[in-house]
Amino acid sequence: MFDNREEAGRRLAEKVAAADPENPVVLALPRGGVPVAIPVAQALGAPLDLAFVRKIGMPGNPELAAGAVVDGQAREVVFNEDLLRQTGLTHADFTAQVEQKLTEIEARRTAYLGDRQPQKIAGRTAIVVDDGIATGATVRAVLQALRKRGPLEVWLAVPVGPQEAIWQMRGMTDRLVFLEAPRDFRAVGAHYKQFDQVEDDEVMRLLRAAWDSEDKR
Incomplete structure (x- = not known):
């Protein structure tokens, strides 16, 4: 059980950083994936981008x-x-x-992005981050699309997902990082104490702060 998305992101960041990805770029799935992905990008010193699906x-x-x-x-x-x-x-x-x-x-x-250009994926470890997966249908589409952009590797990092879906994702990624994979999975939100919808203005606020910090590195 996670307190909220930010806490899940911090715990996930430790595990991703320990795996030491080469030349990483972090791709958050908006909206819920953004507060999870920011601690991951910060822990890696990696640029943060968005994957729209x-x-x-x-x-x-x-x-x-x-x-x-x-x-x-x-x-x-x-x-x-x-x-x-x-x-x-x-x-x-x-x-x-x-x-x-x-x-x-x-x-x-x-x-969200205005005129900000997307990060280059070719030759980099692309790390897709969301707040969890249910069926994995949308994440699967993102992983397939990313493969066509010539990444060094494609990783998926999520705090939680059903055991069956997590198992299926293993075959689509070079590395899968997760914290919980229960058999009795009901919904992503059931594994968070606080799981309010992330509104657009909150996403934009989080992104501006993350990118300001990124530009100062």
């Missing part, structure tokens, strides 16, 4: 992930091909939703 929901069941849209130096749309085969749906059935998600991502990118 939005879930693509199944028609009639938006909570079931058919895939995800990932935006970075190159936009990627990753689908759950097994699920599409089972349902008889095609990529074309999601065109409107994909465009909507890209619009949402662009608005969030502008709000």
Whole structure:
């Protein structure tokens, strides 16, 4: 059980730093991943960036992930091909939703980053950080998209996730760092004493402070 995201981030940072990643860059998944990722980046003396991802929901069941849209130096749309085969749906059935998600991502990118340029990933250890994983669908999409940007290695660092999802993530990463992986997982928030939604203005405040500190290093 974690007090809050910041405390989880500090504990996670110790474990990531002990693994000694080479030439790291930390990529937070907004919004909840930002307060977790900041202590990780600070512990490593690494630059902090964001990985924007939005879930693509199944028609009639938006909570079931058919895939995800990932935006970075190159936009990627990753689908759950097994699920599409089972349902008889095609990529074309999601065109409107994909465009909507890209619009949402662009608005969030502008709000959070302004004209700040994304960090280069090629030849670096890209460390993806979130406040936890449930099914892992969106994180899986981010990992797949990052591979295409030529990183030295791709790591995933999360405080908590279900045992099965954590096991699946091992095959998609060069290193997986986690603190808790319970069998009786219910929800990410159940493992935090305080798990309020992180609002946009809080994300922007945290990022400005982190980047000001980064620029002074």
